[in-house]
Amino acid sequence: MMMFKIGTLEIATRAALEIEQTYEPMGGEGIFRTVNGSGLKQSTWNKTRIVSAGSGWLPAGLESLNVNAQLTLSCIVPRAVPAVFATRQATLPATRRTDTGHTPWGIAFLADGSPVKTPASLAGNVATLDPVAGAVAYQALYLPQFTVLAFRPTDSGTRGDASYRWQFVCEEV
Numbered sequence: 334m335m336m337f338k339i340g341t342l343e344i345a346t347r348a349a350l351e352i353e354q355t356y357e358p359m360g361g362e363g364i365f366r367t368v369n370g371s372g373l374k375q376s377t378w379n380k381t382r383i384v385s386a387g388s389g390w391l392p393a394g395l396e397s398l399n400v401n402a403q404l405t406l407s408c409i410v411p412r413a414v415p416a417v418f419a420t421r422q423a424t425l426p427a428t429r430r431t432d433t434g435h436t437p438w439g440i441a442f443l444a445d446g447s448p449v450k451t452p453a454s455l456a457g458n459v460a461t462l463d464p465v466a467g468a469v470a471y472q473a474l475y476l477p478q479f480t481v482l483a484f485r486p487t488d489s490g491t492r493g494d495a496s497y498r499w500q501f502v503c504e505e506v
């Protein structure tokens with residue numbers, strides 16, 4: 334069973350019936366212009382801002398987060414890396430979940446666009462996807478894990494229908 338975690342807090346399934354995570358690239362980058370107007374791109378660093386929001390039938394308990402310390406954010410919304418079709422291999426980032434029940438997997442796409450889930454085996458950071466008959470493309474999926482600093486979370490609830498909502502923003506350190 335996949336669990337959403339930040340620091341030592343595991344958010345209960347009933348507090349996270351719906352989860353949305355947004356991965357926003359951050360970085361020191363700019364486009365500089367030469368005398369003739371040609372653009373030159375310069376990048377100096379690259380990190381990720383993660384916005385996590387959810388809702389459920391219970392409060393999430395986010396007030397226990399220590400937002401003054403670095404935390405490990407174990408995400409629940411997957412990211413994908415295209416695999417080389419000939420080898421069915423994709424290099425995954427080292428910043429991914431490796432805990433039990435959160436191993437990478439693959440998706441094979443058939444000619445009509447249908448996705449078919451397929452297992453993946455790992456050798457270091459390289460995922461090799463099992464072949465699927467009729468596949469025309471492959472993707473490797475994984476669950477990210479980041480070391481972050483978190484901003485104070487927000488939460489709200491409605492007593493009448495026992496529904497709760499929460500959100501917090503983190504930036505990769």
